[in-house]
Amino acid sequence: MGNFYTDNPDLKFQLQHPLMKRIVELKERNFTEKDKYDYAPQDFEDAMDSYDKVLEIVGEICAEVVAPNAESVDHEGPKLENGRVKYATGTQVNLDALKQAGLMGMSLPRRFGGLNFPIVPYIMAADIVSRADASFVNIWGLQDCAETINEFASEEQKMRYLPRVCQGATMAMDLTEPDAGSDLQAVMLKATYDEKTNQWYLNGVKRFITNGDGDIALVLARSEEGTTDGRGLSMFIYDRRNGGVTVRRIENKMGIKGSPTCELVFKNAPAELCGQRRLGLIKYVMALMNGARLGIAAQSVGISEAAYREALAYAKERQQFGKPIIEFPAIYEMISVMKAKLDASRALLYETARYVDIYKTLIHISEERELTKEEKEELKKYQKWADL
Ligand SMILES: Cc1cc2nc3c(=O)[nH]c(=O)nc-3n(C[C@H](O)[C@H](O)[C@H](O)COP(=O)(O)OP(=O)(O)OC[C@H]3O[C@@H](n4cnc5c(N)ncnc54)[C@H](O)[C@@H]3O)c2cc1C
Numbered sequence: 001m002g003n004f005y006t007d008n009p010d011l012k013f014q015l016q017h018p019l020m021k022r023i024v025e026l027k028e029r030n031f032t033e034k035d036k037y038d039y040a041p042q043d044f045e046d047a048m049d050s051y052d053k054v055l056e057i058v059g060e061i062c063a064e065v066v067a068p069n070a071e072s073v074d075h076e077g078p079k080l081e082n083g084r085v086k087y088a089t090g091t092q093v094n095l096d097a098l099k100q101a102g103l104m105g106m107s108l109p110r111r112f113g114g115l116n117f118p119i120v121p122y123i124m125a126a127d128i129v130s131r132a133d134a135s136f137v138n139i140w141g142l143q144d145c146a147e148t149i150n151e152f153a154s155e156e157q158k159m160r161y162l163p164r165v166c167q168g169a170t171m172a173m174d175l176t177e178p179d180a181g182s183d184l185q186a187v188m189l190k191a192t193y194d195e196k197t198n199q200w201y202l203n204g205v206k207r208f209i210t211n212g213d214g215d216i217a218l219v220l221a222r223s224e225e226g227t228t229d230g231r232g233l234s235m236f237i238y239d240r241r242n243g244g245v246t247v248r249r250i251e252n253k254m255g256i257k258g259s260p261t262c263e264l265v266f267k268n269a270p271a272e273l274c275g276q277r278r279l280g281l282i283k284y285v286m287a288l289m290n291g292a293r294l295g296i297a298a299q300s301v302g303i304s305e306a307a308y309r310e311a312l313a314y315a316k317e318r319q320q321f322g323k324p325i326i327e328f329p330a331i332y333e334m335i336s337v338m339k340a341k342l343d344a345s346r347a348l349l350y351e352t353a354r355y356v357d358i359y360k361t362l363i364h365i366s367e368e369r370e371l372t373k374e375e376k377e378e379l380k381k382y383q384k385w386a387d388l
Helices: 009-015 020-027 044-076 089-100 119-132 136-152 155-166 280-317 329-368 373-387
Strands: 079-081 084-086 171-174 190-194 199-210 216-222 233-239 245-250 261-274
Touching: 009 044, 009 119, 009 329, 020 044, 020 329, 044 089, 044 119, 044 136, 079 245, 084 245, 089 136, 119 136, 119 280, 119 329, 136 155, 136 171, 136 199, 136 216, 136 233, 136 261, 136 280, 155 216, 155 233, 171 199, 190 216, 199 216, 199 233, 216 261, 216 280, 233 280, 280 329, 329 373
Parallel strands: 171 216
Antiparallel strands: 079 084, 190 199, 199 261, 216 233, 233 261, 245 261
């Protein structure tokens, strides 16, 4: 039976980095949840063992289910039916397999039904999924958005949305518009507060939204009338069950075809404010993008891994001039350079993930108690390094 985790010793090498001791200690708050949840780790070794076991499950599902489905997903692609997205058959099978294995909401706290995993093993799972199907990781990996709800939403909103993510609800991040791409300050989708119903309503168009028909979306919208820059934008949570958003089209892309990139029309779509008004772009999108960047980096590393393995296998199998082409120095060099670049990019990915793990967990801890002087310095140091 294939396994995309156990067949790749580089992953275990990264997972066993010495900094993991500190990451686990912080993430598990010195193992205070061990008496509350039977699946919470007792100590560092127990935590590492649970990451290893879960990644083994990810590796097996990816090798046995996701990778074999990738070609048919690419050919079939998602379809638009009455303003809704229907995933390719294989995409739905993949999603169900990962859901059943409890691999949604991996990094969320246990009280919401998550696994409370640090970013490192979660990103490793994304690396493995990307090797199997780079389009599928776009859908599965959007569980990242839940981190923004966990960081900035009210306790009541967290209790309503996060358990759903852990049970398999998919997410979307609705930022881009036809006239607001790199320049998100130009976002125009309008958020209006209705005093009578005590409710925000969204009107406008979003474009290039991955998994735009997901169950729960974070939407960047202009809540402050008369403003034209980033300070007039707020973040909203949209629940698809409330209606008001239709998918107008799915982009026809050159690659990652299994991932639906959607144009969305919002018509009086009810939504909830997430966090404070005016901080949508300057604070929440920045945090959201930091998580998304690690996810995209993991996707790139996973694709490189798949490409390297494909190239190596072909170079060993293909014969010319009576011998496998890998024996020609020019080919051998190309493959070696691929491997060197793959190892270097993977090292950079996990080093950054470790820094983000430490500083983000310290930020969460600072909301529970005051940090010590050493912890404050530690937070500052790792945040600075992560931002490099
Ligand atoms: C497959 C896919 C999935 C996506 N998924 C999502 C999603 O889930 N949610 C979401 O909100 N958005 C999503 N996007 C949109 C993506 O974030 C935007 O495409 C991106 O922000 C760039 O915007 P744009 O395409 O309008 O390009 P533009 O901003 O118009 O840029 C055009 C070109 O100009 C360059 N450029 C722009 N500004 C500068 C500058 N200041 N200096 C130098 N060069 C500059 C750009 O690098 C680019 O080469 C997705 C896009 C794609 C292709």
